[in-house]
Amino acid sequence: MSNIHGSLGELHALDALAAGRTTVHRLHPLAKLCSALIFILAVVSFGRYDFLPLTPYLFYPFILMALAEIPYGILLKRVLVALPFCLFAGLSNVFFDRETAFTLGSVTISYGVLSLLTILLKMYLSVMAALLLVATTPFVELTAQLRRLRVPMQFVTVFEMTYRYAGVLLLETRSMGMAYALRSGGKRALEMRHMGSFVGGLLLRGFDRAERIHAAMRCRGYSLRTVPRAPRPLRGADVWALAAIVTASAVLRFVRLF
Amino acid sequence: MLEIKDLTVEYADGKRAVDGIRFTLGAGENAALIGANGAGKTTLLHALVGVLEAKTGVVAVDGVTLVKKSLCTIRKNVGLVFQNPDDQLFMPDIFEDVAFGPRNLGLAEDEVKTRVDAALETLGIAQLARRSPLKLSGGEKRLSAIAAVLAMEPQYLLFDEPTAFLDPRARRGLAEMLSVLPQGKLIATHQLDFAAQTCSRVLLLQDGKLVADGGIALLGDKRLLESAGL
Numbered sequence: 001m002s003n004i005h006g007s008l009g010e011l012h013a014l015d016a017l018a019a020g021r022t023t024v025h026r027l028h029p030l031a032k033l034c035s036a037l038i039f040i041l042a043v044v045s046f047g048r049y050d051f052l053p054l055t056p057y058l059f060y061p062f063i064l065m066a067l068a069e070i071p072y073g074i075l076l077k078r079v080l081v082a083l084p085f086c087l088f089a090g091l092s093n094v095f096f097d098r099e100t101a102f103t104l105g106s107v108t109i110s111y112g113v114l115s116l117l118t119i120l121l122k123m124y125l126s127v128m129a130a131l132l133l134v135a136t137t138p139f140v141e142l143t144a145q146l147r148r149l150r151v152p153m154q155f156v157t158v159f160e161m162t163y164r165y166a167g168v169l170l171l172e173t174r175s176m177g178m179a180y181a182l183r184s185g186g187k188r189a190l191e192m193r194h195m196g197s198f199v200g201g202l203l204l205r206g207f208d209r210a211e212r213i214h215a216a217m218r219c220r221g222y223s224l225r226t227v228p229r230a231p232r233p234l235r236g237a238d239v240w241a242l243a244a245i246v247t248a249s250a251v252l253r254f255v256r257l258f
Numbered sequence: 259m260l261e262i263k264d265l266t267v268e269y270a271d272g273k274r275a276v277d278g279i280r281f282t283l284g285a286g287e288n289a290a291l292i293g294a295n296g297a298g299k300t301t302l303l304h305a306l307v308g309v310l311e312a313k314t315g316v317v318a319v320d321g322v323t324l325v326k327k328s329l330c331t332i333r334k335n336v337g338l339v340f341q342n343p344d345d346q347l348f349m350p351d352i353f354e355d356v357a358f359g360p361r362n363l364g365l366a367e368d369e370v371k372t373r374v375d376a377a378l379e380t381l382g383i384a385q386l387a388r389r390s391p392l393k394l395s396g397g398e399k400r401l402s403a404i405a406a407v408l409a410m411e412p413q414y415l416l417f418d419e420p421t422a423f424l425d426p427r428a429r430r431g432l433a434e435m436l437s438v439l440p441q442g443k444l445i446a447t448h449q450l451d452f453a454a455q456t457c458s459r460v461l462l463l464q465d466g467k468l469v470a471d472g473g474i475a476l477l478g479d480k481r482l483l484e485s486a487g488l
Binding site: 015016019138139140144164167168171209212213215216217218219220221222223232 | 304307337340342344348349351354361362367388406407
């Protein structure tokens, strides 16, 4: 049960960070969304061996984290979730692309290793940009901005519902797990023979609970087409921040420092 | 005035959960909706805000009839407080949750903040604004759920078992708080003493039908209540 408690805490940790009052938090969600998108586009547009030209982009997460007063550990833990997928994608390069790219003293670096490092750096930068966006922008502002940008409502709705129902599902799992544990005769884990009915029950309870939450949302004016918040105008600081990040991303993309 | 005329709600299996109900609730009037489990109280409340679709009959709020096009107006004027506050509180903190409704009304952020602050102040829970719903007691969650509805500034309030999950002290506090709210209220409850404390009128449901509608003296009619399964 403590794991589920921990997961719930994790789920709400970014919400707690997004409620901050720093300069970055106060920026318009549109400016932050566009900055993150352009930054990610610039990062992924680099070639497979462009490890060194990508390194100056590390300025973005580190400067933003410092300005937004976000602890590095919280975001790093989440970046690590994507690590196995990237390792899986990049490891084959190490074995199949063995041509020497350069040597560092007596260590030979192959193109395969270089491409693996590039994949990992691209992943780190892109995931950090997305996490920083979420950690500095309240969720409702983010989805309201997506709706205003005419992002398909189905996409935004799925995004919203997944976010809300993940917590609901965890809570239902906790209740069922507790009920199971109390009558399991001291067994610590869910037995395989009970797994089917447990997961089935969880699914049905999850549906039922989700229906009630959706009804509560509808009762307070929620609809798929609602654009909830009256738009806040872009201020000078928003435009300057956006311009600075776009310019820096573009300059580093076309002017190679390494 | 909240008017309900010959309202019938059927479930997909053909079971008639609400059967030809007719009554009116005046502005500022407090009525208790009592009945045994499965009598149709929750179904009726859900039908009054269009969460469940009526098979036949009419629901009208201050002259506006409940149809698909008027759903937004009806839900702005009639607030439903759910039986389980956990179903109603889904945002990361109480401020955001209470602001959910006003934002959906398209209000400017200053107005949203004013409404949220006012709703929280009215219920004496301003200190909970930045707390997570996961970390509140049952009573605090109940008050937060009511604040979430009050921020919409409805004319009528519907309560589904508002005393569920509350200890006697929290129940007394809730009764006092409800008596201060000026809106018309329809309170579905099993707690007859709570109904007597908060309402001046009683509507008795049995098998989806309205079998009695009268003053608070109805709560003393043991034979009637027992015959209705209470």
